[in-house]
Amino acid sequence: MTKSDEKLIDKNGLRIDGRKPDELRSIKIKVGVLSNADGSAYIEQGKNKILAAIYGPHETHPKHLALPDRSRLKCRYHMAPFSVDERKSPAPSRREIEISKVIRHALEPSIFLEYYPRTSIDLYIEVLQAHGGTRCASITVASLALADGGIPMRDLTVACAAGKVDGHIVLDLTDNEDKKGQADVPLAIMPNLNAITLLQMDGQLTISEFEETVEFALKGCKQLYEKQREALKAKYVTVEGEEE
Amino acid sequence: MVTRIKQKQIAQLINDGKRLDGREFDKHREIKLEIGVIEKAEGSARVFLGDTEVLVGVKVGIGKPFPDTPSEGVLTVNVELVPLASPMFEPGPPNEDAIEIARVTDRGIREAKTIDLEKLCLQPGKTVLVVFIDVYVLNHNGNLIDASAIAALAALLNTKTSKYEIEEGEVKVKPGYNQLPIRNHPIAVTFAKINDKLIVDPSLEEEEVMDARLTITIEKEGKICAIQKGGTGQITKEQIMEAVKTAETKSSEIRKMVVKD
Amino acid sequence: MPTFFERKQIVTPGDLIAEGNYIAGENTFKKDGKLYSTHIGLVEYEERKVSVVALKGFYVPRVGDTIIGKVTDITMGGWIMDIKAPYAALLRASDVVERSYRPQKDELSSIFDIGDLVIAKIVSYDRTRDPLLSIREPGLGKITRGQIIEITPTKIPRVIGRKGSMISMIKRETGCHILLGQNGLVLISGKNPEYNRLAIIAIRKIEKESHTSGLTDRVTEMLKKEKESEIKND
Secondary structure, eight states: OOSSSSOSBOTTSOBTTSOOTTOOOOEEEEEOOOSSSSEEEEEEETTEEEEEEEEEEEEOSSGGGOOSSSOEEEEEEEEOTTSSSSOOOSSOOHHHHHHHHHHHHHHGGGBOGGGSTTEEEEEEEEEEEOOSOHHHHHHHHHHHHHHHTTOOBSSOOEEEEEEEETTEEEESOOHHHHHHSSEEEEEEEETTTTEEEEEEEEEEEOHHHHHHHHHHHHHHHHHHHHHHHHHHHHHHHHHHHTTO | OOOHHHHHHHHHHHHTTOOTTSOOTTOOOOEEEEEOOOTTSSEEEEEEETTEEEEEEEEEEEEOOOTTOTTSOEEEEEEEEOGGGOTTOOSSSOOHHHHHHHHHHHHHHHHTTOBOGGGGEEETTTEEEEEEEEEEEEEOSSOHHHHHHHHHHHHHHTOEEEEEEEETTEEEEEEEEEEOOBOOOOEEEEEEEETTEEEESOOHHHHHHOSEEEEEEEOTTSOEEEEEEESSSOBOHHHHHHHHHHHHHHHHHHHHHHOOO | OOBOSOTTOEEOTTOEEEESSOEEOTTEEEETTEEEESSSEEEEEETTEEEEEESSOOOOOOTTOEEEEEEEEEOSSEEEEEOSSSSOEEEEHHHHOSSOOOTTTOOHHHHSOTTOEEEEEEEEOOSSSOOEEEOOSTTOEEOOSSEEEEOOGGGHHHHHOGGGHHHHHHHHHHOOEEEEOTTSEEEEEOSSHHHHHHHHHHHHHHHHTTTSSSHHHHHHHHHHHHHHHHHHHO
16 A cells, blocks of 8 residues: 555645544543543544543552552553454554553643552543544543543643644544554643643654644644533533523 | 652752763763674664663564555564563563553654565565564663664664575575665654753663653654653653754764664 | 632633632642642632632542441451542541450451441541541441432532531431431431432432532422422322
8 A cells, every 4th residue: 555546635625534634523522421430531533432431549459559659540541342444352452552651641740649649540541433543532531531530630631633644734633644644743732731741753754844743733732622621511511401 | 769869969960951970961871882793683783872781683584464565574673671681670571661662663663664665575465574673671771762773773784684585486595695675764862851951861860850751763864753752741842842953963973873884 | 810710610620710829729729820720610719719619529538527438348457448538448446346455356347347337537647648437426336227329529518508508408308317428428317218219319419410509499499399299199
């Protein structure tokens, strides 16, 4: 499969799914979707469908893993076997282990882990359907699960990728665009604190293209942040509507 | 674990523009390179980055291509944090740290299109060469990513494979050797953020007090081909751009040491 | 010294609530002179103190709180209890057994067994040591009858109401004994299951609509209506 045999951007500058270069996929977010979990949320970003749940803070098991000065955040990013075209083995792959780690690192700066020494917070992310950009959507939805669980936080964390496709800088790449495009830059921020907590890149970009891509991703994050906040509030404000 | 007093000392020094070992912020430790140290491997290299020591062996075998790239050879990178290298390492399957180093090294090599994988195809969809890059960390004194990436590139440049040909649908080994087709030279440059300052090539002690880590891999034309932010801290866009520019300079310096024409 | 939200307005983690000479109250933090929320909740101002009443939160032990705990383990020294907090609590055998305590002779499980629910008071806790419980006060001890429900602990003050107005109203209307554990567990024991049910739906309604105003009136009205339909059905 060569990288140039298919046009990903048409002559009007639109992408295969009809989006403009700087347009996000359609977003649906719901907070508090699982009754067993201490906090939970669900996101649909284009065809991505992802559930996140947290348990804790609670006592750490086994006990020797407890950290004396802060809470331990455990994070598991996992893809369902049916989430992709070819069945994925349910055993965690190297990719999932790496992504679990970078997601944990992206979220940790936002949490007051020092408030509850020796405890742990377990974060579980299940990708039910994957269509590109799942690590970013996972961060966005996981941050909501943490907030829904009442975990004290400095800020929400929101993530979005930008990249280069057919020579154009575009926002929020699909699976196809990621595979056939020239570069992908996932990025996560704490929007109110102006801090970047996840940054990765693969592909090839000049330094100036890279800067432009980061700008795109930052703008995408800010748009997503508004939807993230709305979803969190929506869990509580809808009650009044039910009165009548 | 670094003692509180050392932690303070490192932070204080960085505030004053200095480092524990006297290096400037943008200076690597001394890099030493030995090539072809393992005769049994098709390619090998040992890299010293100060006291950090990494050995890479490249083995090449025959295998099947991935279904989505039927006419390309296969590249895999594996990292072993060997228990003899540090009291922090335990025997067992690769943990998330080893997997991260492997994947960041892999990403740099793959995205720079370092190996001409199409030249490793013997029969499309059926038979290709598989390049195994095994990174063996022998002594851990910080910045394993840069050491692994340099050692992997040096080992690849030094890799010779047997001559394979297909005769009547069977793989035959012919006399002589082929040089592995290498067309790009990615170099990873890793930064640690300590006290809101970026320093290049952190030592183990610096890694233990850093807030965040940032690895920028630059290919030979000066394009960025991989990035990985690590650690539980945060960075700003300005710091990222500063790192990218420093990485551009540093990577070309290191490349001159690794790639001899 | 600007503030960016009205009193009772809803905020999310990271929202900038105020800037300048304010004091960070509950569920807020201050950084570089700016005061942010750490929770989803409602803004509250009290002179210069800014706080957020969390809409969702877990129970953090406080000395003096009455809580309901579940016995999860028995050790030589006493009972380990799940109190729905980040830490398990310890009720020492010496707190319960009157005479000098001899582990070989006293079967602790005959006093409180695993799975038993116990009303207790928190006597010490400081985040470095697990909370310590006591039952040496009237009204504390093993729960033998009634029904337990669990609500978000941050909603307990709302169930109590201003000067206890809400909870006394529910007790009056349903005739139930209600004990509110600060950790979100609520014990309800009425004359019959029907009255228990009424008390539970009232508490659930408060939990769900805690951030709305005029709640006491709405709950009173709901209880009256439910009781009327109850009588009709009989």
